[in-house]
Amino acid sequence: MKYRSTRAEEKTDFVTALSQGLAKEGGLYVPETLPHFGYDLKDIPETDFIHFSSTLIANFVNDSSLANYVEGIVQQAFNFPLVRKELSSQLSVLELFHGPTLSFKDFGARFLAQCLNKSTLEPFILVATSGDTGSAVASSLSGLKGVKAAILFPKGKISKRQEAQITCWDKNILAIEVEGFFDDCQSLVKQAFSDNWFNEKLNLSTANSINIARLIAQITYYAYQSTLYGHSKNKAINYIVPSGNLGNVTACFYAKLMGFPINNISVACNANKAVIDYLETGVYQSRPTISTLANAMDVGAPSNMERLMDLFNSHELFKSEVKAFSVDDEMIRASIIDMYDKYQYIACPHTAVAYSLLMNSRLSDSQQCIIATAHPAKFEQVIEPILDIKLPIPKQLDQMLGSAHNKLTISPTITALKKAISTHFQGRQG
Numbered sequence: 001m002k003y004r005s006t007r008a009e010e011k012t013d014f015v016t017a018l019s020q021g022l023a024k025e026g027g028l029y030v031p032e033t034l035p036h037f038g039y040d041l042k043d044i045p046e047t048d049f050i051h052f053s054s055t056l057i058a059n060f061v062n063d064s065s066l067a068n069y070v071e072g073i074v075q076q077a078f079n080f081p082l083v084r085k086e087l088s089s090q091l092s093v094l095e096l097f098h099g100p101t102l103s104f105k106d107f108g109a110r111f112l113a114q115c116l117n118k119s120t121l122e123p124f125i126l127v128a129t130s131g132d133t134g135s136a137v138a139s140s141l142s143g144l145k146g147v148k149a150a151i152l153f154p155k156g157k158i159s160k161r162q163e164a165q166i167t168c169w170d171k172n173i174l175a176i177e178v179e180g181f182f183d184d185c186q187s188l189v190k191q192a193f194s195d196n197w198f199n200e201k202l203n204l205s206t207a208n209s210i211n212i213a214r215l216i217a218q219i220t221y222y223a224y225q226s227t228l229y230g231h232s233k234n235k236a237i238n239y240i241v242p243s244g245n246l247g248n249v250t251a252c253f254y255a256k257l258m259g260f261p262i263n264n265i266s267v268a269c270n271a272n273k274a275v276i277d278y279l280e281t282g283v284y285q286s287r288p289t290i291s292t293l294a295n296a297m298d299v300g301a302p303s304n305m306e307r308l309m310d311l312f313n314s315h316e317l318f319k320s321e322v323k324a325f326s327v328d329d330e331m332i333r334a335s336i337i338d339m340y341d342k343y344q345y346i347a348c349p350h351t352a353v354a355y356s357l358l359m360n361s362r363l364s365d366s367q368q369c370i371i372a373t374a375h376p377a378k379f380e381q382v383i384e385p386i387l388d389i390k391l392p393i394p395k396q397l398d399q400m401l402g403s404a405h406n407k408l409t410i411s412p413t414i415t416a417l418k419k420a421i422s423t424h425f426q427g428r429q430g
């Protein structure tokens with residue numbers, strides 16, 4: 001499998017795409033062609049997620065130096081369960097949040113970290129987080145030999161518990177609080193890639209969903225679960241995916257185009273709706289970020305829009321494939337309450353955005369699977385007052401809350417970022 005940039009024709013292999021993160025001319029790496037799997041997956045075991053995922057991922061790394069390590073990488077990375085719950089005969093939830101930092105970001109971040117671990121790369125990972133990527137990346141890179149990382153998060157815009165999970169790590173991880181929004185953090189990462197200081201001093205890469213490795217990991221659960229569903233119900237599944245930077249939903253579209261039994265994919269957005277504006281107008285424009293209850297989806301300039309527009313490369317095609325909807329905080333609250341009342345299900349605010357699409361029957365299909373992206377306990381300050389309950393704290397989270405916490409605060413400029421990084425890592429070896 002070769003990769004090309006969304007902005008150039010040149011081809012490269014998986015390890016190069018992984019280590020560069022962003023392509024030289026600023027484009028995003030995409031698979032040159034997607035491998036095709038039929039509905040009938042006789043040669044892939046149905047019941048073993050690790051084996052299934054290894055077989056699938058092998059197609060994406062086959063001519064790189066990691067080809068022989070796939071099964072081990074996947075085993076180490078996906079060391080937590082994938083849980084599907086049936087809320088009714090019409091509605092199921094796929095919970096992706098049972099990893100160490102309690103969001104789906106653990107899949108992509110852990111896979112990326114294990115790939116780095118098996119490679120000879122000794123990168124500096126710069127990552128922007130809207131709340132959950134930071135902890136997933138920090139947790140998976142913490143203590144990894146030769147790897148250093150800086151995590152940029154927007155000051156006061158993430159939950160207290162999300163922040164605690166980002167700021168509790170070792171010396172090879174630096175947590176930086178940026179006076180701005182997630183989009184400012186993401187923009188700093190992109191600026192760093194075209195900055196001489198960063199390129200000369202550091203072996204720079206990123207673990208944001210700019211990095212194609214994240215998306216490859218995320219194809220697996222859609223492929224696996226839709227296959228199981230397809231075998232048992234003899235039909236294709238519909239997914240509703242809570243979306244911000246559009247990485248997770250792009251992975252879902254990849255799985256569909258690879259031939260897995262997926263029917264409609266709905267993109268569920270909070271008040272940040274650049275993708276919906278594009279659907280309506282045919283002109284893509286980034287938007288100022290709006291703060292919402294579903295903070296990990298507060299993205300005004302979603303990076304993976306570029307991959308989606310590359311995949312569906314005319315407005316007409318894009319419109320026929322991508323159905324996107326936006327909901328406000330009022331709907332998020334109402335959804336949290338409705339899910340609890342009807343199904344005794346406690347959803348995080350992001351998962352509730354997906355559920356919102358069902359509340360006013362905006363979707364044509366009656367059977368839906370909602371993607372649950374984070375554990376509600378990360379957002380107790382939102383959930384507890386709305387439902388008037390006390391959420392138990394999962395043990396992974398409890399441990400991180402009890403650790404020592406460190407962070408630096410900077411203004412959203414590349415100069416401030418350089419200073420923070422050079423001061424912290426001066427003379428420090430991997």
Ligand SMILES: *Cc1c(COP(=O)(O)O)cnc(C)c1O
Nearest residue numbers: 132244245246247248296373374
């Ligand atoms: C990151 C995140 C999202 C959005 O995923 P994208 O891949 O950025 O679209 C949704 N929910 C939660 C809990 C997240 O952490």
